[in-house]
Amino acid sequence: MASPPPPPPKLPIPGRRNILITSALPYVNNVPHLGNIIGCVLSADVFARYCRLRGYNAIYICGTDEYGTATETKALEEKCSPKEICDKYHVIHDEVYKWFDIKFDKFGRTSAPEQTEVCQAIFHKLMESKWLTENTMQQLYCDTCERFLADRLVEGKCPTEGCNYEAARGDQCENCSKLLNPTELIDPKCKVCKNAPRIRDTDHLFLELPLLSDKLVNYINNTSVAGMWSQNAIQATNAWLKEGLKQRCITRDLKWGVPVPHEKYKDKVFYVWFDAPIGYISITASYTPDWEKWWKDPDNVELFQFMGKDNVPFHTVMFPSTLLGTGENWTMMKTISVTEYLNYEAGKFSKSHGIGVFGNDAKTTNIPSEVWRYYLLMNRPEVSDTLFTWADLQAKLNSELLNNLGNFINRVLSFVAKPAGGGYDSIIPDAPNVESHPLTNALAEKTNKWVEQYLEAMEKVKLKQGLKSAMAISSDGNAYLQESQFWRLYKEDPATCAIVMKTSVGVVYLLACLLEPFMPSFSREVLHQLNMSPDEDLSFCDDKGETAKAKRPWDFISAGHKIGKPVPLFKELKDEQVEAFRIKFAGSQAERILKEQAEAEAKKVAEKLKGTKLSEGSSKKKQSGGLKSKTAEEVSVAKLDIRVGLIRKAEKHPDADSLYVEEIDVGEEAPRTVVSGLVKFIPLEEMQNRKVCVLCNLKPVAMRGIKSHAMVLAASNEDHTKLSWLSLQNPLLLGRG
Ligand SMILES: [Zn+2]
Numbered sequence: 001m002a003s004p005p006p007p008p009p010k011l012p013i014p015g016r017r018n019i020l021i022t023s024a025l026p027y028v029n030n031v032p033h034l035g036n037i038i039g040c041v042l043s044a045d046v047f048a049r050y051c052r053l054r055g056y057n058a059i060y061i062c063g064t065d066e067y068g069t070a071t072e073t074k075a076l077e078e079k080c081s082p083k084e085i086c087d088k089y090h091v092i093h094d095e096v097y098k099w100f101d102i103k104f105d106k107f108g109r110t111s112a113p114e115q116t117e118v119c120q121a122i123f124h125k126l127m128e129s130k131w132l133t134e135n136t137m138q139q140l141y142c143d144t145c146e147r148f149l150a151d152r153l154v155e156g157k158c159p160t161e162g163c164n165y166e167a168a169r170g171d172q173c174e175n176c177s178k179l180l181n182p183t184e185l186i187d188p189k190c191k192v193c194k195n196a197p198r199i200r201d202t203d204h205l206f207l208e209l210p211l212l213s214d215k216l217v218n219y220i221n222n223t224s225v226a227g228m229w230s231q232n233a234i235q236a237t238n239a240w241l242k243e244g245l246k247q248r249c250i251t252r253d254l255k256w257g258v259p260v261p262h263e264k265y266k267d268k269v270f271y272v273w274f275d276a277p278i279g280y281i282s283i284t285a286s287y288t289p290d291w292e293k294w295w296k297d298p299d300n301v302e303l304f305q306f307m308g309k310d311n312v313p314f315h316t317v318m319f320p321s322t323l324l325g326t327g328e329n330w331t332m333m334k335t336i337s338v339t340e341y342l343n344y345e346a347g348k349f350s351k352s353h354g355i356g357v358f359g360n361d362a363k364t365t366n367i368p369s370e371v372w373r374y375y376l377l378m379n380r381p382e383v384s385d386t387l388f389t390w391a392d393l394q395a396k397l398n399s400e401l402l403n404n405l406g407n408f409i410n411r412v413l414s415f416v417a418k419p420a421g422g423g424y425d426s427i428i429p430d431a432p433n434v435e436s437h438p439l440t441n442a443l444a445e446k447t448n449k450w451v452e453q454y455l456e457a458m459e460k461v462k463l464k465q466g467l468k469s470a471m472a473i474s475s476d477g478n479a480y481l482q483e484s485q486f487w488r489l490y491k492e493d494p495a496t497c498a499i500v501m502k503t504s505v506g507v508v509y510l511l512a513c514l515l516e517p518f519m520p521s522f523s524r525e526v527l528h529q530l531n532m533s534p535d536e537d538l539s540f541c542d543d544k545g546e547t548a549k550a551k552r553p554w555d556f557i558s559a560g561h562k563i564g565k566p567v568p569l570f571k572e573l574k575d576e577q578v579e580a581f582r583i584k585f586a587g588s589q590a591e592r593i594l595k596e597q598a599e600a601e602a603k604k605v606a607e608k609l610k611g612t613k614l615s616e617g618s619s620k621k622k623q624s625g626g627l628k629s630k631t632a633e634e635v636s637v638a639k640l641d642i643r644v645g646l647i648r649k650a651e652k653h654p655d656a657d658s659l660y661v662e663e664i665d666v667g668e669e670a671p672r673t674v675v676s677g678l679v680k681f682i683p684l685e686e687m688q689n690r691k692v693c694v695l696c697n698l699k700p701v702a703m704r705g706i707k708s709h710a711m712v713l714a715a716s717n718e719d720h721t722k723l724s725w726l727s728l729q730n731p732l733l734l735g736r737g
Pocket residue numbers: 158159160163164165168173174175176177178
């Protein structure tokens with residue numbers, strides 16, 4: 001199916017509220033986890049949807065942040081170009097956000113040509129205004145690779161006393177966790193070519209933050225009040241200011257970035273902190289050539305920015321300084337919305353360690369995206385860290401969505417849909433004299449109060465409070481149904497029953513509107529069941545009189561309207577499902593992927609192993625004949641004992657060119673000796689200190705005179721032309737099966 005052409009880009013409209021919304025640009029080379037999703041893209045999406053619902057002229061801009069060392073390093077690891085890495089992961093991000101129903105006006109990329117244009121133009125302005133100065137730094141340079149080495153591209157012996165770890169990285173020793181400077185490493189080696197780099201002077205450009213500080217402090221003082229900055233944003237900003245502003249280097253000796261348009265620095269690129277926030281502007285530029293109408297009109301455009309707390313100083317100090325330094329009239333951030341961290345079960349969500357539930361995992365649970373959105377937003381870490389637990393997700397789904405919201409809507413619509421004699425044949429009844437029914441008037445009053453609270457909270461970007469107010473309308477609706485005893489009124493007092501039903505259907509519609517920013521797919525479904533159109537009927541504007549109707553909910557839907565077919569909106573999450581998720585998502589994502597791949601690989605191995613006996617541990621019965629017939633049934637994946645092991649030592653087999661002999665720690669007292677035919681796939685040095693999957697319950701076999709006590713499971717690509725090491729830099733638990 002061809003997708004419809006995108007609507008023409010929106011531009012600011014004089015006299016309207018023009019709102020420009022951004023969320024922190026997710027770094028491209030990872031799959032985002034739920035903590036990242038609630039931290040920026042989802043929160044901004046809720047606010048953008050709210051603005052659209054209210055008839056504000058709003059656009060939501062985001063995209064992947066693609067330049068920098070981390071991408072270059074990842075590209076070296078995966079043996080491809082940085083561009084290929086970005087292409088691959090940009091698609092993953094895009095898919096994850098689509099699944100979560102995030103509606104960007106533009107989801108772009110910082111590697112787009114517009115980024116170079118805007119970045120370089122800003123740089124020229126800063127040069128002209130003399131806010132940039134030059135300074136010399138010392139960095140490691142590899143003569144073989146002809147490049148300065150990023151911290152992570154240097155490896156050497158850890159200088160920490162007692163550690164002596166051989167493969168400490170330039171920025172940190174993985175063994176003793178000490179943060180390092182690459183020049184501190186003993187015998188540093190270039191990670192790419194293994195040659196020794198040397199210390200070399202390199203000149204860089206610096207932004208003179210100290211000279212800009214008056215302008216900056218003035219901006220912060222005014223805007224933090226006018227834009228109602230949250231306490232955590234103000235604190236993080238003040239902490240920076242208190243330390244005193246320092247010159248900040250804006251260039252880097254890298255290739256993957258925006259080139260510096262200056263004769264002396266033409267081989268350098270801009271440092272990511274400088275260029276990433278410019279991505280908001282350049283992505284808007286790839287949305288519309290008239291981007292300056294959004295970005296250079298501070299009097300008519302309000303800029304709202306969403307991010308996690310670690311990102312605050314870049315948006316309240318660094319980015320504003322860059323813009324102020326140009327001397328141009330930029331649209332500067334008015335309101336900043338900051339989230340704390342969402343923790344996972346007992347620990348922290350972690351991208352680098354792969355802990356928690358990731359964007360692409362959520363899909364595999366078959367829990368609909370609206371439930372995820374609801375749960376994450378109800379748990380939005382607005383003032384302090386919050387905790388994700390499966391049990392809590394279950395409780396919120398079952399009690400709040402299913403029993404409160406879903407139950408209310410389904411009860412109302414099912415009753416209206418019943419054939420005449422027991423219901424209204426799906427036709428909304430007329431209900432004159434509503435004022436005569438005190439219970440209905442009391443409900444209208446309460447509903448209106450919740451709507452006022454909802455609007456007030458949402459205007460201040462207090463999303464959790466907004467959601468709670470909307471849900472309270474549903475709770476009151478349930479109580480109203482119960483107290484009215486509508487099922488008795490139907491026969492005894494049909495006029496009042498009609499009032500209750502017409503009012504309740506109005507409340508159903510109101511809920512679909514107010515909850516749309518939080519659960520768009522839920523709202524579409526409710527409107528569908530109401531036989532209304534999400535495109536035309538989702539609106540809650542003051543000037544169309546829609547907000548005023550909250551006082552008269554019976555007026556939302558007119559008598560005679562025929563509703564659609566009601567169906568239950570939510571499905572219960574059972575205890576055993578929750579338990580299964582808890583187990584499935586235990587450990588790190590890398591470990592889970594590794595296990596899945598290893599199991600698939602093991603299946604293939606098992607196929608080939610017909611005739612080889614799997615040992616079943618020490619309690620194994622004595623084997624007699626009939627071994628072959630038994631093997632087929634015994635070689636099943638369930639019986640394969642697969643563990644993550646660490647190769648402590650590897651060397652060439654003394655009598656076989658294709659074999660390595662390894663000592664692998666699989667979490668037992670002593671490492672196991674394992675022989676593997678990996679020579680043509682993996683260089684010897686890459687075998688050392690590797691974490692690998694090991695099949696541990698194979699019967700020991702002698703291979704060219706050396707007994708192998710397990711089997712290394714390397715993942716091969718589809719056609720087995722290449723064996724890829726599953727790159728596991730993570731602290732996996734050894735021996736974990
Ligand atoms: Zn160390």
